[in-house]
Amino acid sequence: MSTRMRVGMIAAVAATAALTGVATAGATPSGPGLTGKTIWQTTAGGKDYILRQITIPAGQSTGWHYHAGTLYGFVEKGTLSHFDSTCKSDGVYDAGSALTEPSGAENVHIGRNLGTTPIVLDVLYVLPQGAALSEDAPNPGCDFA
Numbered sequence: 520m521s522t523r524m525r526v527g528m529i530a531a532v533a534a535t536a537a538l539t540g541v542a543t544a545g546a547t548p549s550g551p552g553l554t555g556k557t558i559w560q561t562t563a564g565g566k567d568y569i570l571r572q573i574t575i576p577a578g579q580s581t582g583w584h585y586h587a588g589t590l591y592g593f594v595e596k597g598t599l600s601h602f603d604s605t606c607k608s609d610g611v612y613d614a615g616s617a618l619t620e621p622s623g624a625e626n627v628h629i630g631r632n633l634g635t636t637p638i639v640l641d642v643l644y645v646l647p648q649g650a651a652l653s654e655d656a657p658n659p660g661c662d663f664a
Contacts (some may be wrong), residue, residue: 527616548655550579555652558641562648567642575599576637580629580664584653588646590620597638602630606661627656631663 553575560569566588575581575597583604592599594616601610601618604627612618614631620628644652658664 520624541590549582550576551661552576553579562643565648567644567646567648567650569646571642571644571652573640573642574637575630575632575640577632577635579632582596582664583629583656583658584626585624585627585656586620586622586644586646586653587650588622590642590644590646592618592620592640593616593643595639597632598634599640600631600633601637602631602661604659606663624640624654624656627659629661629664 524560544620553573555571555573558570560567562568572595573581594612594614596614598614599610599612599616599618600608601612603609609628612619620626630638646652
């Protein structure tokens with residue numbers, strides 16, 4: 520998929536989520552092999568817009584974290600299992616699904632790959648200018664990481 524198509528697709532997902540209210544999708548490090556590649560970025564109106572492709576290997580996770588801004592994601596491949604700080608699933612997203620992650624330290628979460636193939640996500644980060652992509656958070660007491 521071309522960069523222009525990715526940017527357009529994620530922008531459409533972000534706009535749809537904003538307009539329709541799509542449900543949202545010691546520090547714990549991400550699992551080994553998790554990779555992120557920046558595809559496109561710009562800054563406008565005091566916000567950073569960063570499009571990244573994230574790959575989560577089978578059996579791995581993002582680690583517990585939160586974001587200073589809202590994220591809009593699209594699952595290209597695999598199935599993402601998403602959990603909130605109550606240790607309960609707040610969504611399972613198959614290939615072709617969109618998800619939204621709200622901002623703030625009160626929205627600690629983890630993305631897990633419980634499958635046997637890698638997950639590939641396209642994620643648009645909408646962050647305050649200069650903010651980190653994510654902030655690590657301690658495991659809130661769940662029996663998984």
